[in-house]
Amino acid sequence: MSKGRFGVHGGQYIPETLMNAVNELEEAYNHYKNDPEFNKELEFLLNEYAGRPSRLYYAEKMTKDLGGAKIYLKREDLNHTGAHKINNVLGQALLAKKMGKTRLIAETGAGQHGVATATAAALMNMECVVFMGEEDTKRQALNVYRMRLLGATVIPVKTGTATLKDAVSEAMREWTSRISDTHYCLGSVMGPHPFPTIVRDFQAVISKEIKEEMLKKEGRLPDAVIACVGGGSNAIGSFYNFIEDKDVRLIGCEAAGRGIDTFETAATINTGRLGIFHGMKSYFCQDKDGQIAPVYSISAGLDYPGIGPEHAYLHDIKRAEYVAVTDEEAVNAFEYLARTEGIIPAIESSHALSYAMKLAPTLSKDKIIVVTVSGRGDKDCAAIARYRGEDINE
Amino acid sequence: MSRISEAFKNGKAFIPFITLGDPDLDTTEKIIIEMAKNGADIIELGIPFSDPTAEGPVIQEANLRALKGGINTDKVFEFTKKIRSLVNVSLVYMTYANVIFSYGSEKFISKCKEVGIDAIIVPDVPFEEREEFLPYCEKYGIDFIYLIAPTSNERIKMIAKEAKGFIYVVSSLGVTGVRSSITTDISSIVKSIKEETDVPCAIGFGIQTPDQAKEMSKSSDGVIVGSKIIKLLHENEAEAPSVIGKYVREMKEAMN
Numbered sequence: 001m002s003k004g005r006f007g008v009h010g011g012q013y014i015p016e017t018l019m020n021a022v023n024e025l026e027e028a029y030n031h032y033k034n035d036p037e038f039n040k041e042l043e044f045l046l047n048e049y050a051g052r053p054s055r056l057y058y059a060e061k062m063t064k065d066l067g068g069a070k071i072y073l074k075r076e077d078l079n080h081t082g083a084h085k086i087n088n089v090l091g092q093a094l095l096a097k098k099m100g101k102t103r104l105i106a107e108t109g110a111g112q113h114g115v116a117t118a119t120a121a122a123l124m125n126m127e128c129v130v131f132m133g134e135e136d137t138k139r140q141a142l143n144v145y146r147m148r149l150l151g152a153t154v155i156p157v158k159t160g161t162a163t164l165k166d167a168v169s170e171a172m173r174e175w176t177s178r179i180s181d182t183h184y185c186l187g188s189v190m191g192p193h194p195f196p197t198i199v200r201d202f203q204a205v206i207s208k209e210i211k212e213e214m215l216k217k218e219g220r221l222p223d224a225v226i227a228c229v230g231g232g233s234n235a236i237g238s239f240y241n242f243i244e245d246k247d248v249r250l251i252g253c254e255a256a257g258r259g260i261d262t263f264e265t266a267a268t269i270n271t272g273r274l275g276i277f278h279g280m281k282s283y284f285c286q287d288k289d290g291q292i293a294p295v296y297s298i299s300a301g302l303d304y305p306g307i308g309p310e311h312a313y314l315h316d317i318k319r320a321e322y323v324a325v326t327d328e329e330a331v332n333a334f335e336y337l338a339r340t341e342g343i344i345p346a347i348e349s350s351h352a353l354s355y356a357m358k359l360a361p362t363l364s365k366d367k368i369i370v371v372t373v374s375g376r377g378d379k380d381c382a383a384i385a386r387y388r389g390e391d392i393n394e
Numbered sequence: 395m396s397r398i399s400e401a402f403k404n405g406k407a408f409i410p411f412i413t414l415g416d417p418d419l420d421t422t423e424k425i426i427i428e429m430a431k432n433g434a435d436i437i438e439l440g441i442p443f444s445d446p447t448a449e450g451p452v453i454q455e456a457n458l459r460a461l462k463g464g465i466n467t468d469k470v471f472e473f474t475k476k477i478r479s480l481v482n483v484s485l486v487y488m489t490y491a492n493v494i495f496s497y498g499s500e501k502f503i504s505k506c507k508e509v510g511i512d513a514i515i516v517p518d519v520p521f522e523e524r525e526e527f528l529p530y531c532e533k534y535g536i537d538f539i540y541l542i543a544p545t546s547n548e549r550i551k552m553i554a555k556e557a558k559g560f561i562y563v564v565s566s567l568g569v570t571g572v573r574s575s576i577t578t579d580i581s582s583i584v585k586s587i588k589e590e591t592d593v594p595c596a597i598g599f600g601i602q603t604p605d606q607a608k609e610m611s612k613s614s615d616g617v618i619v620g621s622k623i624i625k626l627l628h629e630n631e632a633e634a635p636s637v638i639g640k641y642v643r644e645m646k647e648a649m650n
Contacts, residue, residue, distance in 0.1 A: 039554050
């Protein structure tokens with residue numbers, strides 16, 4: 001079995017043209033991850049620039065209202081640029097810089113990863129090009145403007161379904177045509193090895209902080225950690241330091257779109273099967289001939305037909321559970337958190353919140369749930385208003 | 395002697411590509427017959443994939459048109475069986491890993507043998523992942539074609555040593571599609587390959603004109619052309635098979 005495997009999943013299914021690029025990246029990462037100087041620089045950026053550690057907030061009103069388990073929110077929405085994506089991007093941009101790269105390219109769905117990459121590029125004086133499905137540039141017009149404001153070039157991708165998967169394909173194509181000065185700053189725990197490992201390691205700060213803070217606040221570990229899953233970077237970041245703690249339930253929430261019994265869904269574990277795509281072996285939504293399915297979710301960030309290989313493995317060994325949450329349920333959670341706690345979560349994160357709203361009342365009051373609020377919801381307000389039949393200007 | 399080795403015995407080999415079922419299989423059939431009649435040595439049959447990440451816009455669109463036209467893997471095998479009885483030329487499949495994996499890798503590759511396919515080219519399966527399909531290819535006597543790119547450098551030796559059938563030398567960085575010029579030092583890549591193996595080298599990506607074919611064939615054993623043929627197909631509609639036939643003849647003649 002080749003490198004970068006999680007059970008049968010993972011690997012490096014990419015064109016020969018890119019093989020030396022990923023090998024070079026792996027070598028650089030293995031060197032710098034143990035380099036005290038690199039880690040000091042990264043920690044400085046995470047703390048002083050991105051605002052870490054993020055808060056672990058006890059959602060008292062939500063807890064009382066739901067009447068069951070105690071709910072804590074891991075506030076990744078409070079990070080600079082408004083989502084967890086900055087954790088990974090600062091790490092990769094710093095690594096790319098050390099490797100002598102001067103240009104970052106990235107794919108983006110909701111635009112959060114694109115904004116984070118454009119931000120890091122501005123900070124570190126690098127050129128930045130972001131690929132974004134044309135459909136998503138419409139759904140997330142505000143983020144397109146933010147990226148441009150930060151000095152990035154945004155390229156709308158018109159091929160295929162014009163969403164996240166097509167943006168990934170196009171970023172990969174761009175990387176094969178320009179490798180020597182360019183780093184592909186992949187935004188999730190997916191793609192060929194070493195990306196799933198690198199992105200996980202940079203996001204693992206989320207579970208490290210949850211663990212430390214939870215021990216301080218409650219003197220024990222939580223009973224469940226819940227996060228939304230598209231490719232799965234905030235989820236793996238939230239789970240990683242709890243994988244060995246078998247009593248902590250790990251729950252990933254996939255986007256069911258209009259329902260897992262419809263074709264308009266993006267719930268990979270619940271509706272997909274094993275396949276090979278975008279550099280990795282994992283689960284994918286696909287038809288009987290292996291053609292990748294045109295998935296759908298109200299959330300541009302979860303609108304992806306695959307899932308990171310480590311999640312596929314955690315599912316196989318039954319260490320994590322993967323549940324499906326519909327558009328309607330997510331929108332309800334979006335509105336609920338705004339009213340109950342005065343926090344507007346990203347529509348992606350709302351999928352995790354929705355499941356927490358279901359789970360909490362079934363657990364006793366001495367149980368503790370942590371929900372990762374992966375991003376803030378300002379970017380989603382116009383789309384949710386439209387979903388509710390109200391047309392507002394962004 | 396395998397059909398692929400035979401294909402390189404007739405001077406420099408010309409290897410045209412066509413996407414199966416673009417826009418329908420009747421058209422594909424007419425084109426393949428014309429290609430064979432006009433001197434194609436190997437014909438590369440592209441099995442469409444929804445998200446062909448190694449292709450430029452021209453072949454991406456061909457893939458999507460073919461899928462829209464209703465092609466699927468069973469139809470591909472049925473069609474290949476028929477075409478195999480009509481032409482003598484060597485036939486190879488070009489497709490993406492998931493098409494093969496999804497069908498069942500062993501089932502797919504045994505089917506290749508059954509319908510008369512000589513080799514498979516899978517651009518998203520590099521040397522490191524060859525175990526995915528190679529064991530079945532060896533079992534059923536299908537060549538698994540390796541690609542070598544301008545960025546392969548020290549990897550060339552490792553790949554060339556294990557090559558069977560022919561080696562697909564990628565002429566340029568990036569994806570498939572016509573290019574006005576090719577700047578890679580192809581002859582030094584081919585030279586490194588030849589130090590390790592006698593397996594023939596065919597150059598692909600970006601080639602369109604007889605002059606380019608002539609130039610590329612000086613330092614290699616053959617030339618592969620895809621995007622230009624898809625363009626001819628769509629610029630010429632009903633006349634496409636004969637126009638493509640004429641093009642194949644020009645290219646083959648320019649190289650020899």
